[in-house]
Amino acid sequence: MPPETKIVIKDFNFYYQSVQALRNISLTIHPREIFAIFGPAGSGKTTLLKSLNRLTDLMFGTRHTGTIFLDGANIHGPQTSLTQLRRQIGMVFDLPTPLPLSVFDNVAYGPKLSGATQKGRLAEIVEKALRSAVLWEEVKDRLHTSALRLSGGQQQRLCIARILALEPEVILLDNPCSGLDPISTASIEATLAELKKSYTIILVPHTVQQASRVADRAGFFLNGEVVEEGPVYQIFTRPKDKRTEDYVTGKFG
Amino acid sequence: MVYRTRYITQGIAKVLIWLAALSTIGVMVLILFQVLAEGLPVLHLRFFLDSPKSMGREGGILPTIVGTFALTVVAILFATPLGVGTAIFLREYTRESRISRLIRFGTDCLAGVPSIIFGLFGFVFFVIYLNMGWSILSGGLTLAAMILPTIISTAEEAIKAIPPSYREVSYSLGGTRWQTVMHTILPSALPGICTGILLSVGRSIGETAAVILTAGSSLLMPTSLFSPIRTMSVHFYILAREGISLKMAYGTGAALILLVLLVNTVANWLLNRYIRRRA
Numbered sequence: 448m449p450p451e452t453k454i455v456i457k458d459f460n461f462y463y464q465s466v467q468a469l470r471n472i473s474l475t476i477h478p479r480e481i482f483a484i485f486g487p488a489g490s491g492k493t494t495l496l497k498s499l500n501r502l503t504d505l506m507f508g509t510r511h512t513g514t515i516f517l518d519g520a521n522i523h524g525p526q527t528s529l530t531q532l533r534r535q536i537g538m539v540f541d542l543p544t545p546l547p548l549s550v551f552d553n554v555a556y557g558p559k560l561s562g563a564t565q566k567g568r569l570a571e572i573v574e575k576a577l578r579s580a581v582l583w584e585e586v587k588d589r590l591h592t593s594a595l596r597l598s599g600g601q602q603q604r605l606c607i608a609r610i611l612a613l614e615p616e617v618i619l620l621d622n623p624c625s626g627l628d629p630i631s632t633a634s635i636e637a638t639l640a641e642l643k644k645s646y647t648i649i650l651v652p653h654t655v656q657q658a659s660r661v662a663d664r665a666g667f668f669l670n671g672e673v674v675e676e677g678p679v680y681q682i683f684t685r686p687k688d689k690r691t692e693d694y695v696t697g698k699f700g
Numbered sequence: 701m702v703y704r705t706r707y708i709t710q711g712i713a714k715v716l717i718w719l720a721a722l723s724t725i726g727v728m729v730l731i732l733f734q735v736l737a738e739g740l741p742v743l744h745l746r747f748f749l750d751s752p753k754s755m756g757r758e759g760g761i762l763p764t765i766v767g768t769f770a771l772t773v774v775a776i777l778f779a780t781p782l783g784v785g786t787a788i789f790l791r792e793y794t795r796e797s798r799i800s801r802l803i804r805f806g807t808d809c810l811a812g813v814p815s816i817i818f819g820l821f822g823f824v825f826f827v828i829y830l831n832m833g834w835s836i837l838s839g840g841l842t843l844a845a846m847i848l849p850t851i852i853s854t855a856e857e858a859i860k861a862i863p864p865s866y867r868e869v870s871y872s873l874g875g876t877r878w879q880t881v882m883h884t885i886l887p888s889a890l891p892g893i894c895t896g897i898l899l900s901v902g903r904s905i906g907e908t909a910a911v912i913l914t915a916g917s918s919l920l921m922p923t924s925l926f927s928p929i930r931t932m933s934v935h936f937y938i939l940a941r942e943g944i945s946l947k948m949a950y951g952t953g954a955a956l957i958l959l960v961l962l963v964n965t966v967a968n969w970l971l972n973r974y975i976r977r978r979a
Contacts, residue, residue, distance in 0.1 A: 502872055507795050534874040544865040547888060547978045557873035560883065593978060606869075613874065 452516075453478045453617065453647045454499065459513035461494055461503070461671075468494045470671045472513070476617075481639060481648045483658035483679070486668030486694070492651045493541075495668075496619045499649070500536040501529060517617070534561065537610025541622040541651075543602030545594035550577075550586050553594045553605055557613040572612050580608035581638045600631025604638060617647045624653040636661050655695050659683045667691045732957065738947075739954025747951060752919050756935065757945045761952055763921045765959075767836070767929030770922060771915060772904040774840025775847060776897060782844075783851030784886075784893055790852075791859040792881055811849035818846045819910035827914055834928040839915025846910060847900035854899065858892020859885060887978075891971055898967050905960060908933045932956045 454476040461469035469491045476482050484492045497503045499515060501522065515522045522532055534557065546553055554573040555563075563569055573590070577583040582604040586597070594605055603623050610618060620639075624632040632653065639661050642648060652658035658665050659679050666676035667688070675688045686692040693699055750760030786803065794800050822842030832838045866888060870880040886893075908931075916928030917938060930938070932952055939949035 500872060502868060505868070505871060530874040530876060533872055538872045540865065540868065542865070544869050546866060546869060546884060556870070556883070557875075560870075560873065560875050560879050609869075609873065 451478050452476070453518065454649075455516040455519075456495075457514050457516070459495075459498065459511065459515060461491070461498055461511045462509060463506070464508045468671050469498070469511075472671075472673055474666060474673060474676060476647060476649060477664075478647050479643060479645070480663040481643055481650055481661055483650050483652050483662035483665040484668055485652055485655060485658050485665060486674075487699075489670075490668040491671040492668055493621055494671075496538065496621050496649065496651065499617070499619060500533050500538055502533075502538065504529070530561075534613045535615050536617040536619060537613060537615040538619040539603065539606045539610065539621065539623050541625045543599055543606055543626065545597070545602050545605055547593065547595060549591045550594045550597070550605060551590040554608050554612050557609060561613070573608075576608040576612035577605075579611050579642065580604045581634065581641065582608055598631070600627050600634055603627065603631070603635060607635075607638060607642075611642075615646065617649065618642065620648065620650045622651045622653055624657065632657075655683070655697075667694060669694075735950060735953045735957060738950035739952070739957075742947060742951030743954055743958075748955065751921065752935075755944050756919070756939050756948055758948075761932065761935060761955060763919055764930050764932045764935040764952070765955070767915070767922055768905055768931040768933070768956075768959075770836045770925075770929065771839050771843060771911065771931055772901055774836055774925070775843035775904045776901065778841060778844035779847050779851050779900065780893075780897060783848050783896075784855045786852050787855035787859055788881055788885070790856055792877065792885060807849040807852050810845070811853070814909075815846060815907055816909040816913075818842055819913035821845070822910060822914035833926065834914065834916030834918070835926045836915060836922060836929055837925045839911050839929070839931075840925075842910050842914040843904045843907060846907070847903055850900050850903070851893075851896045854896025855889065855893045858889035858896075861892065862888045891975055894967065894971055898964060901963060901967075902960060905931070905956065905963075906933055907931075908937050912937075932959070 452475050454474075456472050456474045459469055459472040460467065472491075472495060474482075484495060486492060494503070498511065499517075499522070503509055503511075511523075517532070517535065520527065546556060548556070551573055554576050555569050558569060558572050563572065574583060574587075577586065582601060585601060586605075594602065597605060603626075607618070607620075607623075624635055627635065636657070639648060639650070650658075650662060652662065662679050664677060665679050665682050667674045667682065667686075667690075669690060675682060675686060675691045677687075682691065683695050686695060747760045748765065749762055751762055752764075753759035786807075790800050790803060819842065822838055822845070826832050826838035826841050827834060830838075862885060866884050867880060870884045875883065911931050912934050915931065915934075917930045917934055918928040919930055920927070922929045932955065936949050936952045936956065939945055939952065
């Protein structure tokens with residue numbers, strides 16, 4: 448029996464005006480795994496993540512070819528609801544992006560938009576999401592202070608909680624530890640290990656080391672192409688491609 | 701040698717900049733002092749609560765205060781939704797295109813038109829053609845057209861200044877465009893939008909030419925939106941221009957300054973509270 452699939456990307460090309468950012472990407476992501484997308488800056492990692500929840504639709508002058516399936520359904524198909532898709536595939540950005548609202552309102556933002564207005568129900572959702580993001584104990588006494596006053600690591604976990612509140616199926620993390628100190632990074636990584644039990648996670652890691660610490664499988668991106676993909680133990684110890692080997696051993700990048 | 705020239709340049713720059721700041725304050729203080737020195741002795745409670753007698757030589761200015769408020773409120777109520785709506789359209793619903801450039805060009809032109817032209821337009825269009833007569837409504841609509849460019853451009857600037865990440869976050873959490881505007885864009889742009897509205901309030905209160913032509917110069921207490929009125933600025937103008945009473949003119953001027961001060965203080969206080977709550 449072939450392994451289950453969550454996301455299937457097939458021959459995907461993406462263009463910003465005349466610049467091609469992704470070339471013939473074909474990848475399969477399994478349920479409840481952490482898949483790391485790594486590679487040097489400008490290799491198309493963020494573009495791929497934003498293509499998955501169609502945030503690329505917000506940019507003018509972009510186009511794509513190829514298909515992406517979520518649970519077997521084409522995400523560009525006519526039956527796909529864009530807002531539904533984005534609730535199913537949550538995204539955390541490289542810098543913490545709290546909205547200028549209270550901690551509570553940040554987490555409640557998504558559920559409120561999808562129609563949850565009952566106070567008690569919202570409070571439950573928010574507490575559950577904050578607990579899952581391992582942030583509850585730190586903020587439970589200041590739910591109604593501004594989220595901008597939290598530390599960087601707390602803000603980033605708040606952003607994770609904010610998407611968990613929508614009970615997504617897939618979580619995209621675009622280098623979530625880029626602005627964080629080692630202690631905050633460790634707390635995010637611990638959170639990821641916890642989340643893996645129930646969610647499919649695609650992570651752009653901060654470093655190659657981070658990818659090898661937390662991911663199950665990884666894909667090496669270079670100039671918009673997937674050079675190599677496979678289980679992390681293989682990619683980081685016995686890479687097949689010379690370019691991958693040069694990157695993971697620090698010869699370039 | 702080089703050090704010395706640098707030192708001298710530094711010194712001259714310092715003097716010039718201080719001079720600029722001080723003369724600004726100086727002019728402001730001079731105007732305020734003159735109007736308040738002449739006007740404050742006239743300001744008694746009765747002055748605010750009585751109607752004018754014998755064309756304004758005696759009595760108070762109550763109807764002109766009511767008229768000023770009514771006119772400004774009408775202008776703001778019409779111009780704000782239109783202006784903010786246009787700004788949202790320009791920033792969130794369309795990209796740079798022929799239409800958006802046309803709208804910007806139009807508002808820029810509108811911003812440069814002298815107020816007396818707005819008055820003439822209001823007189824021909826609202827007062828005569830739409831048969832609304834000299835009234836609060838005619839005057840308010842004319843002022844609304846006049847302040848529209850200010851409201852549009854300040855609102856657009858405020859929306860432009862919102863970090864793009866707010867938008868991305870809202871959309872990535874499944875927000876529709878309208879929800880993103882209502883829950884993220886507008887609340888974040890509110891302080892900037894309010895600044896534009898405040899500027900417009902100031903302009904509306906101070907406007908004379910456009911108002912005389914469209915709202916009239918009646919000294920009676922208005923009873924409806926279709927009543928003609930005289931605003932404080934127009935009252936001041938007529939009292940001074942026609943030599944009715946310079947004393948009462950200064951009184952009106954002083955009251956006007958205090959009113960604007962009050963509006964600004966209250967608005968700033970509310971705004972700061974709002975900003976502090978969000979930060």
